[in-house]
Amino acid sequence: MPPTVTVGLDGSPESRAAAEWAAREAKLLDASVKLVHVWEPVPQAMAQAPLLGAETHQHWTERVPREATEGFRLRHPGVEVVSEQLPGRPADLLAEVAREVDLLVLGSRALGGAGGFMVGSVGLSVIAHAERPVVLVRAGEQAADEHTMDPAGVPSTAAPFRPVVLGLDTTAPDEDLIGFAFEAALRRRTSLRVVHGWYPPPYYGYAMPADAELHASLAASESTALTDVLRPWRHKYPDVEVLEECRCGSAAELLIDRSREASLVVVGRRVRRNPLGARIGHVTHAVLHHGTAPVAVVPHG
Template sequence: MVRTVVAGLDGSPESRAAAEWAAREAKLLGLPLKIVQVWEPVPAHLAQAPMLGTETHQHWSERIPRETAEGLRLRHPGVEVTTAQLHGTPAEALTKAAEDAELIVLGSRGMSGLGGFMVGSVGLSVVAHTARPVVLVRAGEQAADEHVADPAGIPSAATPYRPVLLGLDAAHPDDAVLEFAFESAARRGTGLRVLYGWNLPPYYVYGLTADAELHDEIAGQHAVELDRALRPWRQKYPAVEVTEQVPAGSPGVRLVDAAQEASLVVIGRRVRRSPFGAHIGPVAHAVLHHSTAPVAVVAHD
């Protein structure tokens, strides 16, 4: 069975930006793109309301996906684009659609004046429950945003891609996350910037104020861990130039800062089989809400 790139569409600017990003990624992957729209059942007591009548339903369920698909075919020749209408609650339907996908792409609203995302409940639920990679794309994201600036200082799709940024816990590296990041960089013909942020152990804090050598020693230990985790992947992807960084401080904050110069941010999400339900960790939560670049969340054990 041929996998597809799936993009969720609800007619909003953020979902349209996600569909555009998904079309570009489908072309890089050489895979078809499926645009899915979820039609949530209308409660019985509202079913006869004029604004939810037959014409409105037809507009949202047929015209918008059709016109979006037609536009994508024109702007991305060679990409096979299909549409599908799903029924049910958006989070559950999109999570189900992701099962047979290479990855699923969703939109998130830009935070006015601050940049980055404002991830809604649907996006967070899909991220927390699907085993497939999920990419969140902010409203207004354009192809040029992923590329370095030209000599005039203007980003352009004709210039090379910005590096892919990987947030990695080098003490517990996962092959699925590493492979996704290296593959993404290789497809774009760009470098991979790997960031391993770390917080100081509480019992070192006071000592570090008076002993810079201790700080350097801890940083050096983390650098060795990161080099060890990346070594086999450097050998597997020799064409990908890798830059390693092990800054002290909040990993989430460090990744958000670094995302300003990235074409794509890749982070992992540990699958937690808890009786209290699935959830994402604090680093993923921070990056999803504040990154200015598209964010790929890769689930792993």
């Protein structure tokens, strides 16, 4: 059965950017697109108001997916698209949708002047509970943004894709996470930059600044571990150029920096059955808010 790229749609510029990214990804995957519009029924008190009645509210909620689907078909005539409308709380229903789809795409909006992006409570809740990959796309994301500069110094869809960036923890590498990143690079015909940030064990803390030999030894050990993890994947994907980057320091900062020249950033989220609620992880959380490329979050055990 062909894969489907599913988009959470609410009519906002963020969700429209997510739908455009989904269309581009569907073409790479030879997949269809499903637009899912979740709307909250009006409370009874509002339904009795003359200007905000239930019928008026329903008219507008039906208009959003209908117009979005019509516009999508005009812009992307080669991509099959269907739409679905679901009543209920967006966070709950989209998290439920995310359990069953191949890939879910949501939007995020830029924080004016703050150098970051706003991932709303719905997006964070969906990511924290999803059991399938979720991609966050910022408002205003354009197809050209994913490509390198043309000879005139302007991003162009005629130019090659920028690299895919993968954040990898060598102490607990997951096959689903690594495989997702390699497949994304392969279908874009671009390189895969694997980023691993590390810190020395706490008991080395005082010795590290003054002991260059100790630092070099730890750096070599971390680099070897990264190479060892990626070796079988290099053999499995010989057509993907792999660039390894292993540095002492914050993995989040490294990934945020590398996102500026990426077509897609891939990070993981460890699935934990926590009685206090689901968690995203500080590295993934930071990249979601401050990365400047679309971010794919891949849940794993």
